[in-house]
Amino acid sequence: MTADTIAAPRTPAPRRxxxxxxxxxxVYMRASGVLLIVLIFGHLFVNLMLGEGVRGIDxxxxxxxYATPFWQWxxxxxxxLALIHGTNGMRTxxxxxxxxxxxxxxxxxxxxxxxxxxxxxxxxxxxxxxxCIPPVPGALAGVCAG
Numbered sequence: 021m022t023a024d025t026i027a028a029p030r031t032p033a034p035r036r037x038x039x040x041x042x043x044x045x046x047v048y049m050r051a052s053g054v055l056l057i058v059l060i061f062g063h064l065f066v067n068l069m070l071g072e073g074v075r076g077i078d079x080x081x082x083x084x085x086y087a088t089p090f091w092q093w094x095x096x097x098x099x100x101l102a103l104i105h106g107t108n109g110m111r112t113x114x115x116x117x118x119x120x121x122x123x124x125x126x127x128x129x130x131x132x133x134x135x136x137x138x139x140x141x142x143x144x145x146x147x148x149x150x151x152c153i154p155p156v157p158g159a160l161a162g163v164c165a166g
Contacts, residue, residue, distance in 0.1 A: 045108050052105045059098040083151030092146050099142045107135040 068074055071081075085091040110131050118124040 045112075049105060049108060052101045056098065056101050056105060059094065059101065063094070063098060079151065083149070086146065086149045086151075096143055096146050099146070100139055103135050103139050103142075107131050 067077060067081075086095075111128050114124055114127045114131070118127060
């Protein structure tokens with residue numbers, strides 16, 4: 021086959037050595053999508069359907085939720101999966117539409133740096149959340165006394 025001819029559509033692509041990152045990115049998108057559906061609908065159900073609904077969501081509600089490690093981890097896993105899922109999707113769009121290699125590389129790096137920063141910041145907020153920093157809202161006065 022010469023350089024001018026096109027291979028038949030069913031011709032297998034040549035095998036490359038190493039890890040196929042595109043395949044694992046594809047697998048991640050499917051697995052994280054399923055997990056995100058469970059996490060997001062669980063989050064919405066607890067926040068909007070149980071208790072007082074949307075009227076009950078205030079600082080005290082968030083403080084009460086983040087007082088338990090279960091909800092901290094629930095929200096952190098949801099944050100990590102959503103940010104990595106979204107960044108991987110944006111990476112795919114950049115790879116599809118940006119033709120210049122240098123520009124593509126800069127944009128993909130920028131996407132991952134922003135995602136890493138947001139993951140770090142969000143994780144710190146969830147695990148270092150302290151509702152008892154003055155002034156303490158009236159609803160938390162009993163919790164923060166001491």
